[in-house]
Amino acid sequence: QAQSDSVFFDTALLRPLLTPSDSFLRDGVPLPNVNFPLDSIISTTLLYMPWKNSLRIINGHSTYTLAKRELEFCIQHRFGLLSSGYENAWGLDQSNIRIGFDYGLTNGITLGVGRAGMGKTANGYAKFALLNNWLGRVTWLSDMAYVFEKNTTGLAPWYNSHRLNYTHQLLLSRNLFNHKLFLQLAPTVVHRNLVDSAADANTVPMLLGNFRYAISEKICLTGEYTHILNQRLNGQINRSVGFGLEFWTAGHVFQITCTNASSLNEARYLTTQNGDFRKGEFRLGFNIVRKW
Numbered sequence: 001q002a003q004s005d006s007v008f009f010d011t012a013l014l015r016p017l018l019t020p021s022d023s024f025l026r027d028g029v030p031l032p033n034v035n036f037p038l039d040s041i042i043s044t045t046l047l048y049m050p051w052k053n054s055l056r057i058i059n060g061h062s063t064y065t066l067a068k069r070e071l072e073f074c075i076q077h078r079f080g081l082l083s084s085g086y087e088n089a090w091g092l093d094q095s096n097i098r099i100g101f102d103y104g105l106t107n108g109i110t111l112g113v114g115r116a117g118m119g120k121t122a123n124g125y126a127k128f129a130l131l132n133n134w135l136g137r138v139t140w141l142s143d144m145a146y147v148f149e150k151n152t153t154g155l156a157p158w159y160n161s162h163r164l165n166y167t168h169q170l171l172l173s174r175n176l177f178n179h180k181l182f183l184q185l186a187p188t189v190v191h192r193n194l195v196d197s198a199a200d201a202n203t204v205p206m207l208l209g210n211f212r213y214a215i216s217e218k219i220c221l222t223g224e225y226t227h228i229l230n231q232r233l234n235g236q237i238n239r240s241v242g243f244g245l246e247f248w249t250a251g252h253v254f255q256i257t258c259t260n261a262s263s264l265n266e267a268r269y270l271t272t273q274n275g276d277f278r279k280g281e282f283r284l285g286f287n288i289v290r291k292w
Contacts, residue, residue, distance in 0.1 A: 066104030078285035098264035136174035165267035253289035
């Protein structure tokens with residue numbers, strides 16, 4: 001019989017090129033030991049990066065979702081301002097922690113819940129992968145946060161709905177330079193049912209930018225920036241800025257961060273007062289992620 005023009009070879013040939021823990025993983029799905037066309041194997045090799053399913057970049061979400069039935073446990077920790085001086089151990093005496101769980105309902109839908117100490121805020125979100133091809137990825141995120149903090153506003157009548165905040169994001173990303181550079185833009189709208197004053201805005205549109213650059217297969221540089229589009233808030237609060245370093249192992253992710261944001265929920269760190277990065281008001285932090 002005539003052979004096809006496509007060149008075939010067994011995926012076992014790729015095994016020595018991959019680490020034992022991450023072999024045959026592409027979007028969390030094992031690669032079977034069968035014959036594939038050469039162009040498919042090349043595509044798989046180019047797409048392979050152990051960090052490609054990372055849900056977050058510093059504070060915010062990325063376009064990636066978990067694989068079906070994949071579970072992720074995440075601890076996020078932020079210290080106080082480095083500029084607070086030696087009396088506060090350069091911020092180490094202060095802390096804010098968020099603990100969260102994320103679950104892949106399907107390969108394109110991820111659900112998550114979490115609780116942060118600052119503001120005593122609990123949140124739940126749903127993340128939907130809308131598009132994933134060679135042009136890039138498009139993902140929709142909807143988050144609802146509930147503030148358990150005691151009401152000290154003196155507002156009457158007081159409703160439980162005053163405690164709710166909502167965040168909606170359209171996450172757009174593209175990988176460049178053989179998938180070494182990840183760029184993302186995220187048009188975002190935050191709505192807060194209760195604000196501090198009538199001069200404040202309940203609904204705040206903004207644009208977020210993130211990047212991730214792989215300096216090796218297991219180590220990445222990251223960064224984020226937020227631009228507020230609402231003129232009532234723009235100039236009144238400091239925009240969220242951050243950069244970090246990621247380390248990947250077989251089942252863990254370690255992210256070291258340096259950011260001016262203090263809160264760990266989207267609705268809060270995007271719309272509340274952060275440190276002034278122009279004055280060097282940054283805080284160290286870290287994220288630890290465990291996947292199953």
